[in-house]
Amino acid sequence: MADLSKTDLFQLVKRIGAFLSTKISKIFDTQDFRSVWAIAGFAVAVIFTWRALRTPNGPRRRQPNSQPPPPSTSVLSNHPNENLLSSEDLRAENAIDESFQPANRTLAQIVRQRLSDGRKVTCRLLGVILEENTPEELQNQATVKSSVLEVLMEITKHFDLYLMERVLDDESQNKVLTALEDAGIFTSGGLVKDKVLFCSTENGRMSFVRQLESDWHIDSNPEITSQLARFIRHQLHISAKTEQKIASNVYSCSSLEQFFAF
Incomplete structure (x- = not known):
């Protein structure tokens, strides 16, 4: 239902409104007040559903980025996958590199x-x-x-x-x-x-x-x-x-x- 366009939703609500009007008129003719409350509850549910579909925080499809973000120039090296490293990975890599400096090598x-x-x-x-x-x-x-x-x-x-x-x-x-x-x-x-x-x-x-x-x-x-x-x-x-x-x-x-x- 989240894939419906605004026009389709408007037509759906319009049809539901017409249906409710017909039912309500019949109910008042028969004075069946229990049915009135049932229909009123249904109408409230329709209203909340409509508002949920229109809210900007509702579910949206993820749109692919038209262009990848430029790589950061603050972290450059000869490794092709460096931009995928977290800060912890970088610290670990630096620690390994430092351990193999001439003063520490066996x-x-x-x-x-x-x-x-x-x-x-x-x-x-x-x-x-x-x-x-x-x-x-x-x-x-x-x-x-x-x-x-x-x-x-x-x-x-x-x-x-x-x-x-x-x-x-x-x-x-x-x-x-x-x-x-x-x-x-x-x-x-x-x-x-x-x-x-x-x-x-x-x-x-x-x-x-x-x-x-x-x-x-x-x-x-x-x-x-x-x-x-x-x-x-x-x-x-x-x-x-x-x-x-x-x-x-x-x-x-x-x-x-x-x-x-x-």
Whole structure:
């Protein structure tokens, strides 16, 4: 009945009025006063119904907005759904962001953030994990850098890590595996001896990286890093010297642990 137009309502009330007039005249002729009160009550009900339909506070259909309201310029960010956030959500989001500022981040968080764009990591041993810098030195000894252990452990927890190096003989290979084992690298649960690869040439090491299709490669040889720049998404070049940037997808740092420093 709320969908009737004003004209229809007027005609309806007019017809009801005519009906009431006829009935009332008959009632007075018959002097049936009980019917008079019944009709009077009915008339009052009709009047209240009419007023309810005409009141501006009555139910109305919701009209769609012709144009969405402009977004507030006081709350802007890179998130597409930001305007849907309540003030409480914004406060919670800010609290989370503040908790990940450099002063509050843990080493595990930094490692995951720096290497987040990928899952598989390959890394050479000489000059990065080991104190030694040449295959000739490995014939005498192999020493794991104590400063790199914590970072290396975190990488093995969250990423698929492969270590590799060029060696001159089997004895050098055994020395490297023993040094890694004594440092506790194989007890962290993320790295096994089968993921430590050895080869006899630098091209063999580069072939390992390409075959594994790593997302990140860490190396200290600028020539290898330069050649792999076309095939590997990200690289970290370890060098104590300040060198010209090798490629846009290659980062440079003095050491592996420095790259993940707080």
